[in-house]
Amino acid sequence: MSKILIRGAKVLGGEPQDVLIDGETIAEVGADLRAEGAEVIEADGKVLLPGLVDLHTHLREPGREDSETVLTGTRAAASGGYTAVFAMANTFPVADTAGVVEQVWRLGQEHGYCDVQPIGAVTVGLEGRKLAELGAMHESAAGVTVFSDDGKCVDDAVIMRRALEYVKAFGGVVAQHAQEPRLTEGAQMNEGVVSAELGLGGWPAVAEESIIARDVLLAEHVGSRVHICHLSTAGSVEIVRWAKSRGIQVTAEVTPHHLLLTDELVRTYNPVYKVNPPLRTERDVLALREALADGTIDIVATDHAPHPHEDKDCEWAAAAMGMVGLETALAVVQETMVSTGLLDWAGVADRMSVKPAQIGRATGHGRPVSAGEPANLTLVDTAYRGQVDPAGFASRSRNTPYEGRELPGRVTHTWLRGKATLVDGKLT
CATH class of the missing domain: 3.20.20.140 (Metal-dependent hydrolases)
Structure with a gap:
């Protein structure tokens, strides 16, 4: 599995940091990280959560x-x-x-x-x-x-x-x-x-x-x-x-x-x-x-x-x-x-x-966003605001009470043990 470098993410809403994923694990969290050959995700101040x-x-x-x-x-x-x-x-x-x-x-x-x-x-x-x-x-x-x-x-x-x-x-x-x-x-x-x-x-x-x-x-x-x-x-x-x-x-x-x-x-x-x-x-x-x-x-x-x-x-x-x-x-x-x-x-x-x-007791989940932990992560564009459209849901059903309602935030990326399941809001 290749390396992924998430640049400028607000980890738990804090100050922007870089997060390096290596395989299934978070390898490093810090400022101005470098990783040769890594896929780079520009977070641009989005919030990174477990x-x-x-x-x-x-x-x-x-x-x-x-x-x-x-x-x-x-x-x-x-x-x-x-x-x-x-x-x-x-x-x-x-x-x-x-x-x-x-x-x-x-x-x-x-x-x-x-x-x-x-x-x-x-x-x-x-x-x-x-x-x-x-x-x-x-x-x-x-x-x-x-x-x-x-x-x-x-x-x-x-x-x-x-x-x-x-x-x-x-x-x-x-x-x-x-x-x-x-x-x-x-x-x-x-x-x-x-x-x-x-x-x-x-x-x-x-x-x-x-x-x-x-x-x-x-x-x-x-x-x-x-x-x-x-x-x-x-x-x-x-x-x-x-x-x-x-x-x-x-x-x-x-x-x-x-x-x-x-x-x-x-x-x-x-x-x-x-x-x-x-x-x-x-x-x-x-x-x-x-x-x-x-x-x-x-x-x-x-x-x-x-x-x-x-x-x-x-x-x-x-x-x-x-x-x-x-x-x-x-x-x-x-x-x-x-x-x-x-x-x-x-x-x-x-x-x-x-x-x-x-x-x-979900092993490997709910862990800190820190080095050595499983790379189970989600990146959220908290500045986004838009109307809920169930036509775009991945669920087979559409019975949402929020259709047409304006809500904040949008999940842009999800990683399960370092593997991207959602990229730029689209399922892999």
Whole structure:
């Protein structure tokens, strides 16, 4: 592999430096570097970050290749600056056995646009009744460490306790989709003023908060790790903050769309805004931003949920829930967190690379941009601003809530272990 010299990059948003990549590794970081025969990338003050890591991606393969595949999903990831993604288990068949998680892992290895780490199901078939083969999935070639029934809540407290006890043995983590099912029967959007005016079934905040409260107490009792998926309410923030103050091993994620969008958008009845958990109020959005800034919420995760056109282009009640997010996540975080002064670029690297890699134990990712580290990197033109056009997405699906919206920032280059997967905004 040839050498690559990145000239004049603002590493983590700091002063411009040169970065020399030699093979799969960062060889040197400093001023006025020279390397004979190296390919030179003129960064011109663009921001260089460690490759992004997404702890919550739906790649749909096997079973729903009409909406996404491992190939198209990882191409979308590379376009968005990601070098590793964790693939959720709600596939067909469900990723609840060593065989299925190894299939997903091997597909990621073959395509090479980013590393793919499968997430194993907590329960067989996501049915919430019997623990899946957690140990076998961990011991497989995929080396699963994160388990989730995402899309469904592990609502049985006994099953949840057993899962926490089981993964504790090998340092794994259970990622909970916090949704009390009895409190959300028929729910279509956030429960509040807007749902009352529109006559749509309300999704109360307490349906999320009650599960989080239960699970942090179970994690404390067991002494195990629990991760809260797509936290969306101000009340949930306070519960996680309280749990962390007690030393409970809880981490939490927020999605880009919950940092930017509110339930007021549902007034359009456009199903592109239908998502699980639902878009909440402006008060919730502001609380989520503050919590991400102060570290109560550990990471940003996309919950990239692709759907084919026919599953979204229909009446609201019949539409599928979910939004694509891999290719717009960094731009939304720049808009909501960096442009507002809540985070600097080092903070973005921490929330979108370092901590997700630590939670999921993604070896070689989320590492410092320094000599001797793997060359998993992304270069961002932070001065760019333009309209989102889903026609140019690498994802197979187009269900983005940002179509036509102007957002800042553009990923120009992504390197996975020194190999360029994105150059000048185009996939290699």
